[in-house]
Amino acid sequence: MNIDWQPLREELALWRRSGLELPFWWRDDDAIEPTPELDELTALAGETGVPVHLAVIPRDATQTLASQVKATQMLIPVVHGWAHENHAPPSLKKAEFGATREMAECVSDIAQALEKAKSLFGDRLALMFVPPWNRIDLALMTPLAEAGFSAISSFQSRREPDTAPGLAQINTHLDPIFWRGTRGLVEPAQLVALAVALLKDRRRAITDNSEPFGYLTHHLVHDADIWEFSRQFLQEMSEGPIRLYRHDRKEEA
Numbered sequence: 001m002n003i004d005w006q007p008l009r010e011e012l013a014l015w016r017r018s019g020l021e022l023p024f025w026w027r028d029d030d031a032i033e034p035t036p037e038l039d040e041l042t043a044l045a046g047e048t049g050v051p052v053h054l055a056v057i058p059r060d061a062t063q064t065l066a067s068q069v070k071a072t073q074m075l076i077p078v079v080h081g082w083a084h085e086n087h088a089p090p091s092l093k094k095a096e097f098g099a100t101r102e103m104a105e106c107v108s109d110i111a112q113a114l115e116k117a118k119s120l121f122g123d124r125l126a127l128m129f130v131p132p133w134n135r136i137d138l139a140l141m142t143p144l145a146e147a148g149f150s151a152i153s154s155f156q157s158r159r160e161p162d163t164a165p166g167l168a169q170i171n172t173h174l175d176p177i178f179w180r181g182t183r184g185l186v187e188p189a190q191l192v193a194l195a196v197a198l199l200k201d202r203r204r205a206i207t208d209n210s211e212p213f214g215y216l217t218h219h220l221v222h223d224a225d226i227w228e229f230s231r232q233f234l235q236e237m238s239e240g241p242i243r244l245y246r247h248d249r250k251e252e253a
């Protein structure tokens with residue numbers, strides 16, 4: 001696959017010249033158990049030196065997944081909803097924690113998700129909540145913080161750095177999968193252009209450059225092109241003026 005990285009290299013050169021630094025991170029969703037795709041993901045993290053925040057579905061996650069995650073520093077487990085089940089009516093977009101669901105049920109699912117994830121990963125768990133389909137009722141921000149989470153992560157540039165006291169919003173911004181079409185790779189030139197546009201907005205302070213810039217993948221559904229784009233993209237970014245972001249567990253005050 002021949003990708004023209006020149007526009008991205010030029011943008012990153014402008015960052016370097018301006019003395020700017022990009023906080024950068026990588027999130028991958030939907031892990032339940034060890035698979036060959038998870039091995040490939042872990043190998044790619046090792047090869048590029050960028051650790052992956054692995055969004056694990058707590059209800060179904062296995063002990064063997066926990067063992068595999070604990071065996072490497074390149075995987076950082078985070079909480080991906082509870083069961084990844086849709087509770088929205090057919091007329092609305094899919095959501096496990098949408099506004100149409102009883103608040104008490106959501107709060108109870110959040111608590112059991114955190115409990116199960118802690119029992120699997122112990123101190124290796126990063127206290128970040130990733131709502132399935134990147135959708136969540138804003139009324140749940142305070143309950144998430146009260147449950148013990150220190151971050152929430154969905155998709156697109158955040159509006160506010162903190163959605164509730166103690167709960168940081170750390171989103172993802174670039175997704176290489178063409179979900180509404182082929183479910184293969186989005187046209188690479190389009191992805192490069194989007195990455196450049198997002199970086200430009202940050203450089204010009206139109207969006208918040210203190211929010212880590214997130215790359216979002218889904219290892220279980222990658223075809224060869226998505227793996228190859230990811231490999232090249234992560235390498236290109238690693239050569240830029242970036243600071244790798246890791247959401248490690250915050251001690252309770």
Ligand SMILES: [Zn+2]
Pocket residue numbers: 029030080084132133
């Ligand atoms: Zn998911």
